[in-house]
Amino acid sequence: MTAISPRTTSLYSRHLAAGAKLGDFAGWQMPLDYGSPRSEHLAVRASVGMFDVSHMGQIEVAGRDARELLTWALTNNLGAIGPGQGQYTLMLTDDGGVIDDLIVYALLDRYMLVVNASNRNACWERIQECAAGRDVEIADRSDEVAMIALQGPEWMNALGPLVGSPSPLGLEYFEITEDMVAHVPALIARTGYTGEPGVEIMCPWESAPRVWDALLRGAVPAVPAGLVARDTLRTEMGYPLYGNELSRDRGPIAAVLSWACDTTKFGFAGAETVERDLANGVAEKLVGVIFDEPGIPRAGQDVLIGDRVVGVMSSGTLSPSLECGIGMAYIASEFAIVGTEIVVDVRGRKRQAHVARRPLVARSPRTD
Amino acid sequence: MAEETYPEDLRYHREHDWVRVEGDEAIFGITWFAQDALGEVVFYEPPAVGSTVSADATYGELESVKAVSDIYAPADGEVIAINDAVVASPGLVNSDPYGEGWLLRVRLTNPDAVSGLMDQAAYTAYLAGLGDA
Numbered sequence: 001m002t003a004i005s006p007r008t009t010s011l012y013s014r015h016l017a018a019g020a021k022l023g024d025f026a027g028w029q030m031p032l033d034y035g036s037p038r039s040e041h042l043a044v045r046a047s048v049g050m051f052d053v054s055h056m057g058q059i060e061v062a063g064r065d066a067r068e069l070l071t072w073a074l075t076n077n078l079g080a081i082g083p084g085q086g087q088y089t090l091m092l093t094d095d096g097g098v099i100d101d102l103i104v105y106a107l108l109d110r111y112m113l114v115v116n117a118s119n120r121n122a123c124w125e126r127i128q129e130c131a132a133g134r135d136v137e138i139a140d141r142s143d144e145v146a147m148i149a150l151q152g153p154e155w156m157n158a159l160g161p162l163v164g165s166p167s168p169l170g171l172e173y174f175e176i177t178e179d180m181v182a183h184v185p186a187l188i189a190r191t192g193y194t195g196e197p198g199v200e201i202m203c204p205w206e207s208a209p210r211v212w213d214a215l216l217r218g219a220v221p222a223v224p225a226g227l228v229a230r231d232t233l234r235t236e237m238g239y240p241l242y243g244n245e246l247s248r249d250r251g252p253i254a255a256v257l258s259w260a261c262d263t264t265k266f267g268f269a270g271a272e273t274v275e276r277d278l279a280n281g282v283a284e285k286l287v288g289v290i291f292d293e294p295g296i297p298r299a300g301q302d303v304l305i306g307d308r309v310v311g312v313m314s315s316g317t318l319s320p321s322l323e324c325g326i327g328m329a330y331i332a333s334e335f336a337i338v339g340t341e342i343v344v345d346v347r348g349r350k351r352q353a354h355v356a357r358r359p360l361v362a363r364s365p366r367t368d
Numbered sequence: 369m370a371e372e373t374y375p376e377d378l379r380y381h382r383e384h385d386w387v388r389v390e391g392d393e394a395i396f397g398i399t400w401f402a403q404d405a406l407g408e409v410v411f412y413e414p415p416a417v418g419s420t421v422s423a424d425a426t427y428g429e430l431e432s433v434k435a436v437s438d439i440y441a442p443a444d445g446e447v448i449a450i451n452d453a454v455v456a457s458p459g460l461v462n463s464d465p466y467g468e469g470w471l472l473r474v475r476l477t478n479p480d481a482v483s484g485l486m487d488q489a490a491y492t493a494y495l496a497g498l499g500d501a
Contacts, residue, residue, distance in 0.1 A: 021407065036408050037433050038459075228433050296411050296431050317433055318410045347429075347436070
C-alpha cells in the first residue's frame, strides 16, 4: 500500500465539529484530543466515553482449515473459544518476535482478527504466508469496517436505548454478538483498552457517523475521547502497546504475556523461543512503574538502581487518576519485583520511583 | 481554554515566551500560541528561587500528557518567585496564560534590554510568518 497523505475515517467531519486536535497515527489523521485529554480520561473512568478506532484492521479467515491456520499463526489456545467469543492473542515471527497483539473472534462461519493499524499489512502478509497450502479464504475488511469503542461504567445506559435487542447488554467479557445499533447492523464485542467495562462496535464504514451521533446525543451522552486519553487509560492499566512494549525484538515472555500463549501444546509459530524463554528465563521483564516524587517518565529514559542502568522506560505519562508519573519499563529480571525502588533519569533529573503491580490503577469494580 | 490574544503591554520572545516589566522586576510566561501548541499542560518544572536565568536559555519545562516543552527566558535576571499555583494546577497556563498562568518573577539584570524584544505587532506578524512557512 502506498498511502501518500494520511487517511481519514468516516468520522472525520465529526471530529472537526467537536474541535479535535488531529494528528498522524500509523498513516491516519486521528483525533489526539478534543481539548482536554485529562477530562476525556476522567470521563471514561467516571461515566462513559467513545473513541474512533476505525483505523484498526479487520482480517477475516474462513474455510475448512481456518482453525488450523490460526492455531498455527496465533499463540493463544484457539480451542478455548467458540462462536461468539473472542480472545487476546499474539502473532509471532518464526523466531518468536511479536508481529502484533490482537483479538481473534470466533463468529458462526468465520474468524475475525482485529489488529493494530500500524501492523495491518504485516498481519495480512503473515496470514497469507501461513495460508499457503491450506483450504482457507482470507479477506482484509479494514476498509469496510469502522469501529467505535464505547468505554466506561455508564456504557449500558449509553448503548441500551440504541440496540435492537437486550443481548449486547448481557455479553460477558470478550463475548461478541451481532445486533443493530441506531438501526445500523453491527458486531458488538465486550472488549476495550481502558480497564473500564464497555464495548467495541464494528459497523459498515459509511454508517459509523450514525452510530457516533446517536451515542453523542443519547440519554447518557458518550464523551468523545482521543488517542491521548486512550494512551493514558491503557498505561494506567499496564496494557502493552505495540511499538512501545511489544516489537519483533522481544518475545512474549519478556512482555509477561505467557498467559496469552498456549504453553501446554506449544503448537504455534515461534513456540520454540517461547518454550526456551520459559525454561531458561529472560534477561529483562516488563514491569509497571509509579513515581514517588513529581515528574513524568517518557519512553526511552533510563531506569537505574544506584548508578547502574538496569532498564529502560517503554511508556510513560502522568496518570490523571493518580496524579503522578506512571509508566512501564523493561528491567533486568532480578529487579522485576513489585516494590523495588528504582530511579528514572528524566532528562538529567533523577526521579525516585518503584516497580508497581499492574494494573497501576485499580480497575473499575464493574469491570470483569 | 482561553481565547487567542497577545496583550499590548507585553514583550515577546521568538520561542513564544512573554515578559511583563514592572520597574526592575519582570514576570515571565508563555504565549497563547505556545500553550495551544503544547496542549493541556499537566506538569511545570520551575527553577529554584535565587537561581539566575539567561536570555534565550531555558529555565524550566512544561509538559503536556504527550510532550515536553522547554521554556525560554526572554531576559537575564534572578528568580525571586515562582508561581506555586501553576506547580499545583498546571492547567492555569492554558486557561489564563497571561494572568494566573504566569511562571516566574525575576529581578532583571538590565531592564532596558527588554525593549529589544518584539512588541505585540511584531510578534503577531512573526506568528503570521510561521503560519506561512
